[in-house]
Amino acid sequence: xxxxxxxxxxxxxxxxxxxxxxxxxxxxxxxxxxxxxxxxxxxxxxxxxxxxxxxxxxxxxxxxxxxxxxxxxxxxxxxxxxxxxxxxxxxxxxxxxxxxxxxxxxxxxxxxxxxxxxxxxxxxxxxxxxxxxxxxxxxxxxxxxxxxxxxxxxxxxxxxxxxxxxxxxxxxxxxxxxxxxxxxxxxxxxxxxxxxxxxxxxxxxxxxxxxxxxxxxxxxxxxxxxxxxxxxxxxxxxxxxxxxxxxxxxxxxxxxxxxxxxxxxxxxxxxxxxxxxxxxxxxxxxxxxxxxxxxxxxxxxxxxxxxxxxxxxxxxxxxxxxxxxxxxxxxxxxxxxxxxxxxxxxxxxxxxxxxxxxxxxxxxxxxxxxxxxxxxxxxxxxxxxxxxxxxxxxxxxxxxxxxxxxxxxxxxxxxxxxxxxxxxxxxxxxxx
Numbered sequence: 044x045x046x047x048x049x050x051x052x053x054x055x056x057x058x059x060x061x062x063x064x065x066x067x068x069x070x071x072x073x074x075x076x077x078x079x080x081x082x083x084x085x086x087x088x089x090x091x092x093x094x095x096x097x098x099x100x101x102x103x104x105x106x107x108x109x110x111x112x113x114x115x116x117x118x119x120x121x122x123x124x125x126x127x128x129x130x131x132x133x134x135x136x137x138x139x140x141x142x143x144x145x146x147x148x149x150x151x152x153x154x155x156x157x158x159x160x161x162x163x164x165x166x167x168x169x170x171x172x173x174x175x176x177x178x179x180x181x182x183x184x185x186x187x188x189x190x191x192x193x194x195x196x197x198x199x200x201x202x203x204x205x206x207x208x209x210x211x212x213x214x215x216x217x218x219x220x221x222x223x224x225x226x227x228x229x230x231x232x233x234x235x236x237x238x239x240x241x242x243x244x245x246x247x248x249x250x251x252x253x254x255x256x257x258x259x260x261x262x263x264x265x266x267x268x269x270x271x272x273x274x275x276x277x278x279x280x281x282x283x284x285x286x287x288x289x290x291x292x293x294x295x296x297x298x299x300x301x302x303x304x305x306x307x308x309x310x311x312x313x314x315x316x317x318x319x320x321x322x323x324x325x326x327x328x329x330x331x332x333x334x335x336x337x338x339x340x341x342x343x344x345x346x347x348x349x350x351x352x353x354x355x356x357x358x359x360x361x362x363x364x365x366x367x368x369x370x371x372x373x374x375x376x377x378x379x380x381x382x383x384x385x386x387x388x389x390x391x392x393x394x395x396x397x398x399x400x401x402x403x404x405x406x407x408x409x410x411x412x413x414x415x416x417x418x419x420x421x422x423x424x425x426x427x428x429x430x431x432x433x434x435x436x437x438x439x440x441x442x443x444x445x446x447x448x449x450x451x452x453x454x455x456x457x458x459x460x461x462x463x464x465x466x467x468x469x470x471x472x473x474x475x
Contacts, residue, residue: 087254108137186199192377300367407449435452
């Protein structure tokens with residue numbers, strides 16, 4: 044008897060065949076959602092003195108903050124006319140969080156001032172280091188994250204260093220003093236004995252981020268000091284000291300524009316080209332920076348802007364500021380207190396933390412539709428026919444699990460590909 048091998052029709056979409064772990068953030072499509080809702084999103088933004096103070100800029104600023112949904116914000120150039128209550132009311136209006144609402148901490152007024160805005164309570168608030176730094180001080184606070192979810196808090200040092208000048212000039216000297224002061228302060232925070240005394244102590248491995256407008260336009264030494272702890276005024280600020288908990292250099296996260304790959308954050312002028320004035324410098328041994336980017340609505344595609352609720356000119360100087368907002372997502376949540384896929388197994392024990400149907404990859408892998416297991420379509424062409432025989436034999440001899448081919452070859456749905464699958468595979472070929 045000759046059996047004709049009939050095609051076994053399978054309705055399988057391309058998206059199933061290419062299934063992969065779910066990733067939320069995709070700026071190229073206008074999706075700025077965090078990969079994990081428990082990641083802490085931090086933004087730094089020099090607002091050119093216009094946030095709240097310039098009503099004509101309100102709509103554009105509101106769209107920017109609403110699209111990004113930051114948890115912690117360093118704002119530079121906030122004029123004295125803007126109060127903490129007014130700023131909190133604005134954020135509570137456009138990004139309501141309930142409870143006590145947004146918390147605001149202002150820095151030293153030096154023409155304008157810095158502000159830290161937070162969805163979480165702020166503690167250890169200061170307006171400068173000891174010994175003091177320079178222009179506008181250092182606006183400092185610890186964001187007190189919920190203990191049930193996060194094993195650590197986040198320590199922010201918001202800066203707006205002195206602008207302009209030439210290498211070796213008075214402006215550069217001001218930036219150097221700020222850099223020396225911050226380097227000393229980080230050493231003090233880590234428990235290193237400093238000549239100025241024990242003025243700050245943080246729990247070990249607290250994430251530390253220096254952020255804002257660094258204005259590093261003169262000589263290279265201020266940046267070198269911030270990153271490496273190479274203090275220049277040792278008489279005032281003590282011996283050189285590393286800033287990270289693992290006694291290494293800080294890291295400049297260097298966020299990029301996802302549409303162009305550019306790293307400039309100040310958009311330039313007729314006299315000077317664009318440059319990366321705004322930075323995140325971090326003690327990154329204590330956390331994972333899972334995403335970082337620059338928001339520039341002028342380089343986004345029209346489709347991405349529409350999806351994000353933004354307009355082309357929102358981040359241009361004519362609408363808001365000559366600086367672009369920079370963003371980083373920190374992953375610091377306790378994985379044993381988190382169940383991302385709500386399947387009852389915490390992430391620390393879940394081999395597929397974003398797949399509610401599995402706690403281990405198994406033959407198929409995570410985030411693969413259960414309907415693909417045991418179909419017999421081993422070569423993935425949406426048909427079960429003679430073309431699958433070679434692929435099936437290959438899985439028997441050299442298993443590739445987790446993979447779509449191994450998943451499909453398990454025709455008796457036992458969780459393994461063995462000789463016991465041969466009969467059921469042949470039945471699928473014959474359509475029986």
